[in-house]
Amino acid sequence: MTLNATIQSVTERIIKRSETPRSAYLARMAAATHKGPSRAHLSCSGQAHAYAGAGEDQDRLATENAGNLGIVTAYNDMLSAHQPFERYPALLREAARSVGGTAQVAGGVPAMCDGVTQGEAGMELSLFSRDVIAMATGVALSHNTFDAAVFLGVCDKIVPGLVIGAQAFGHLPAVFVPAGPMTSGISNDEKAKVRQQFAKGEVGRDALMKSEMAAYHGPGTCTFYGTANTNQMLMEFMGLHLPGSSFVTPNTELRDALTAEGARRALSLSALGNNYTPTCDILDEKAFVNGIVGLMATGGSTNLLIHLLAMARAGGIVLDWEDFADLSGVVPLLARVYPNGLADVNHFHAAGGLGYMIGELLNGGLLHPDTKTVAGEGLEHYTAEPFLSDDGLTWRAGTKVSLNDKIVRPLSEPFQANGGLSRLSGNLGTGVMKISAVAEEHRVVEAPVRVFHDQEEVKAAFKAGELTGDVIIVVRFQGPKANGMPELHSLTPIMQIMQGRGQKVALVTDGRMSGASGKVPSAIHVCPEALDGGPIAYLQDGDLLRVDAVSGDLNILTDGVLARTPVTADLSGNQAGVGRELFSSFRAAVGSADTGASVFGEF
Structure with missing residues (x-):
């Protein structure tokens, strides 16, 4: 071929x-x-050190040319x-x-x-x-x-x-x-439903724990x-x-x-x-x-x-x-x-x-x-x-035919014509989105933003009933330089609830989302990150954004946003505790997400 x-x-x-x-x-x-x-090339002493704990393999290591x-x-x-x-x-x-x-x-x-x-x-x-x-x-x-x-x-x-x-x-x-x-334990779909029920307050932690233990067993x-x-x-x-x-x-x-x-x-x-x-x-x-x-x-x-x-x-x-x-x-x-x-x-x-x-x-x-x-x-x-x-x-x-076409399909009959991931770019920067689980009707969202500096603020706003209309949730200062770029996995249940209520909703962040995230459109890994003065640092509540996984657009629609002074954040709470103080040099040296977010630079 x-x-x-x-x-x-x-x-x-x-x-x-x-x-x-x-x-x-x-x-x-x-x-x-x-x-x-x-x-x-090792000295006899060096080899003796290397083989001392090898038990029955000692002689073979010392005297034979075996691998x-x-x-x-x-x-x-x-x-x-x-x-x-x-x-x-x-x-x-x-x-x-x-x-x-x-x-x-x-x-x-x-x-x-x-x-x-x-x-x-x-x-x-x-x-x-x-x-x-x-x-x-x-x-x-x-x-x-x-x-x-x-x-x-x-x-x-x-x-x-x-x-x-x-x-x-x-x-x-x-x-x-x-x-x-x-x-296989309980179905992942069943597990996700219980997580949403817990987020809504419909079931208690005992039911959530039972579900999670049945899934991860x-x-x-x-x-x-x-x-x-x-x-x-x-x-x-x-x-x-x-x-x-x-x-x-x-x-x-x-x-x-x-x-x-x-x-x-x-x-x-x-x-x-x-x-x-x-x-x-x-x-x-x-x-x-x-x-x-x-x-x-x-x-x-x-x-x-x-x-x-x-x-x-x-x-x-x-x-x-x-x-x-x-x-x-x-x-x-x-x-x-x-x-x-x-x-x-x-x-x-x-x-x-x-x-x-x-x-x-x-x-x-x-x-x-x-x-x-x-x-x-x-x-x-x-x-x-x-x-x-x-x-x-x-x-x-191996098999040359799918044994279940609801799970795997041939090239002649794919689930969708293009891949499961999309690159987004525009005046907000560059990001990516996993679209394989996002329904076509949810792949374009144009809405005002609510800006947060961590996921706990988002959850508090949700519980307070503040996130009721169409909204693009922006969570910034979550990039590798700011705090090591944690996944924002705990936002998934509440955003799926909002989507299920009929709201147009999307996430935009310079952080990461869970590798298993899916149904809510999420423009993630946005570069440059807020700590680098990226455009995401200029946004205010109410600014209009367009997140378009079809055309690949990630754009601020409100005029004059980039003429503002970029917002700064107090990151002192991210610097120590649970070992974080040991990684200050990593945060200082790490590259951007679009180069691999590595501390090694160019090899």
Whole structure:
């Protein structure tokens, strides 16, 4: 199938834009590769330190030229998605031994849960945790004793942080090993209804708690299609997962078999063998374009419009939100998974899942077919499904038809003709909107604004009965420099209530929204942020705005707004407590959302 002209032109544009930083990055990786297996350069004392705790693997590490696998883990048992990783090091060590290799836990990285910190001060550390994870990955691998690495992570900032860190060691092969989603509990739609009832005061906290515990009930990723599961999609589209491994549930035979194969596969790709495939060769411009296509086709999380920029820059690739917008124009929406529909990711996987979608997109010329992956040359590998047979783990051709057209559809009959995300720009700045769950009649809102400086002010105004007419709610001083850019997830229930009452309502913010947000049009990540004196800092109550996801307009309609003096805010309450005082240097150094909101600057 001929590659779509827009896919081709956007890719060429990215390659040209990235020529200088990408060349410098690849030169660094080539130099690291040229040094050869790292352990050979360590002193005897250094090697003895590295092997002292390796138990039965000590002699093999010291005397044989077998591959040594570094495990970087985000395990903790407070996150349901990461709790299964407790068992993985033992599985990975045994798998490495089965092929003559060894495996060691190189280090751990922090992993926080946005679901726990929503609406709390801890959420102001969430975005910054991505860059901490990247740095912790660098520390873990800095001992320079590994020939390949596996990365254990799932949730919102963890996978992007691990990818950034992995690219600093891009001369090593890397396989990302997921934990899988928890089994389905109560429906996400039912959970959302109870949240709205609680926001209205119709049910008490006991009913809310019962509902939440029925939804989040066991180990594994949350089953809605938020940032965590969008990460898993990306790792398949970009070739860092084993095919079909993203949505296999935890603590099953198939999950364990895929985990073990991840270790064997990573070692097989090292420079010690004949199939050397470093991470820097996998994560090229085409791979990132494939990831963006997957984001659009599945209606994935808006958080990836920040993370993908930062992930790409770590490998010398410069993405722009314009790339996302142009790709969205030609990539149809092929999936409806909550909040874009009623199904969860388990239903999506059963209906054909990522393998089916990749096959459809490849056949339609909407993906680069010739990328390198951990499964081999070509994305076609990712149309296959893993199975257990008498001979162990094997892959078979996946379904070529949707097994439930209410969840996944073919290119010939998409849910909508273009992607699930929209770029907005105008005299208010630049932002993005997830439109895959926004009904067409809600995609254009022109209304006066109410301006707030945090989400608690919005909730207080709602409870006081002040938000009754058509309104665009502006929440500013929520950008990365102001307070770490927390998600404003707790606004979702009340804004859905307002929309349900027949009000025209939208959100405009320089902060983030939940990766699972959807039904209310939300122009988020607005740049420049208020603390940088962006136009959003000039708005006053009653100013008229137009938020238009169809035309991509984000405009102030009231005359003279930008002639005013920009508003300032007292941010002293954001500077300390719950660890925030440790991140003052991050707030001072962080870049804008449209460059990835990273503290690293240009690599």
